[in-house]
Amino acid sequence: MKLIVKLGMLCTMAFMSVPVIGQQIPVAYLDVNRPVEERVESALSLMTLEEKVAMCHAQSKFSSKGVARLGIPEVWSTDGPHGIREETYWDEWGGAQWTNDSCTAFPALTCLAATFNTNLSLAYGESIGEEARYRNKTILLGPGVNMYRTPLNGRNFEYMGEDPYLASRMVVPYIHGVQSTGVAACVKHFALNNQEVWRGHINVNVSDRALHEIYLPAFKAAVQEGEVWSVMGAYNQFRGEQCCHSDLLLNKILKGEWGFDGLVISDWGGVHNTDQAVNNGLDIEMGTYTDGLTTSGKFPYSSYFLADPFRKGLEEGIYDMEVLDDKVRRILRVIFRTTMSANRPFGKFVSPEHSEVARKVAQEGIVLLKNKNQFFPIPVDKKIKIAVIGENASRSLVEGGGSSSLKAAYEISPLEGLKEKYGEEYITYSIGYASGPSLYGREEPSKYDADSLSKAAVDVAKGADIVLFIGGLNKNHYQDCEGGDRKSMDLPFGQDKLIQDIMKVNKNTAVILLSGNAVAMPWVDQVPAIMQGWYLGSEAGSALADVVSGDVNPSGKLPFSFPKKLEDNSAHFYGELSYPGDSIDQYYKEDILVGYRWFDTKKIKPLYAFGFGLSYTSFDYGDLSIDKNQASDKETVKVMFTLTNSGKTDGAEVPQLYVNKAKSAVSRAEKELKVFDKVYLKAGESKKVELELLISSLAYYDEKASDWVVEPGVYSILLGSSSSDIKSKVNLKVE
CATH class of the missing domain: 2.60.40.10 (Immunoglobulins)
Structure with missing residues (x-):
């Protein structure tokens, strides 16, 4: 008993000491009761040059080294902003086939933004943070707050809309929620990553005023109000500098003007130069192309720009040791705030509470756009025949989309939710159209005959009292997907024609769109009712059925404007040099007039305005x-x-x-x-x-x-x- 008491007292001493290679050294960094900055300096003083450099670059697809000799853990990050990505192999993108890594899929961030509910954003952050904590992650790679500049951007569904104030107010509680669980949020992609086409090199030119008024406020709020612990650089260039090592963005603005004390992590493969990576504000380099398995491979981890080239430059006096120490301080700061913090809470995974939050966000994010003659709600006690038509009624919408693809523990489809709400005997389903599989980086055609599917759907519509067409986009390449922008605003896979064909046989047809982007609606005046449903996550079907039936009154508002046609959007109004650029340079000619600022100022009427949403x-x-x-x-x-x-x-x-x-x-x-x-x-x-x-x-x-x-x-x-x-x-x- 006396020994136990003495050991317990030892753990609270101002300085402890342990033998390292035959000598006693102070280990104040292990004392969780000490201020973080004291712990950082203590740990830093004990590290070798090699150990410091090793912390500044990846050791696997999703981790960088700690210092095993000193008991300092590795830094493990995880995608993504609306669910915890499945475990991957050490150096492969493919899933490792674990049986216990299926997460809760939360609604995508466009849906969260559409709630206009900061309390829900906090609950969302707490829930997803608990799931990351359960999986023992250090950093959650989200949220994303790039501005909705064009409806063609493949990653808009990951962001919080077109307005910097809305994004600022929604991102702060999200960060507070995540970090309350002992996991670092990582706000991304800093900055001006507003398209996927040529994202790795396109050089964005924008005025200082538009930069500060439109594209930086949400990041600034994340840093100064949210006190976010990490920031991810963007792939693109800004004024000739790659954003992952931009002196202006990272040193002068982020760490200088805003006083950011956390770490800057590169986007995967976003680093291009050792000198700039060393001197221009980057702290951890991730994902630079590598086989990662040897030290003699095509481009192993030891050859990263912040690996051996950095170390050799330090040894030769090319780089300042203080620059290295600043990077390591920032990394240690995050470790001591997360993995080695005092009283770090336990996590939870796929809990009933998380499902409830996911369902609530989905319910409040659904936007009712049109409701002629009170088409909605459809009371459960009506006992009418409902034809559900459309691939999105049954297709998984948590898979695909690039790095945000999820392996969900469960996903209630809209079709399942409607059957549960109204009874299977009242629901008839026809797929109507079909896309190919969700494959990152390429399109695959459907194996089904489009004409046959359309004919079958029209036949089903004829015999129904009500038709619910559930379509929109999906997370295939050239839809809502990382790595490629949409080719047009039109609905894909022949949906526009199918909707019009259904209307010819059944005027009592409503359209429910599941997407992360605005779409053209050539049928808008023909259909009596339209809902914008987003990617709603694990509880998609339940939440949608709640709103359709009137058990929940819709209260979502559009976080971005829906233009009538693409040319009405400000980024497209000025031609290709404004979007997508000439493959080298791009000029934001609309300046501060993004979204509703453009529509209102130029007196262009949108199809549906920012902030719009009907109620029952x-x-x-x-x-x-x-x-x-x-x-x-x-x-x-x-x-x-x-x-x-x-x-x-x-x-x-x-x-x-x-x-x-x-x-x-x-x-x-x-x-x-x-x-x-x-x-x-x-x-x-x-x-x-x-x-x-x-x-x-x-x-x-x-x-x-x-x-x-x-x-x-x-x-x-x-x-x-x-x-x-x-x-x-x-x-x-x-x-």
């Missing part, structure tokens, strides 16, 4: 008022109005506060989102809503001063249910 009930907005008519840039203004649920169904509304300045020294968008809230109201209930507007948030980025400026003058504060539906406004004078 109705909401009345009272007049807007503010607590002061004049304020300085250091103040906060309270904005007040009454919101009433004037319908007969409980529901939730997302009031959105936009700001306009008509007379300005610089060009401005017609309006910019500055505040939103999600308000839940019982049928007939009224509530006084108070929103706080920071006057400092009205600033624009002054390129001459390289700083933010709040311009004095009169601003219009606009209250709306979407960017195109403004209910009332009030003026505010800013001094």
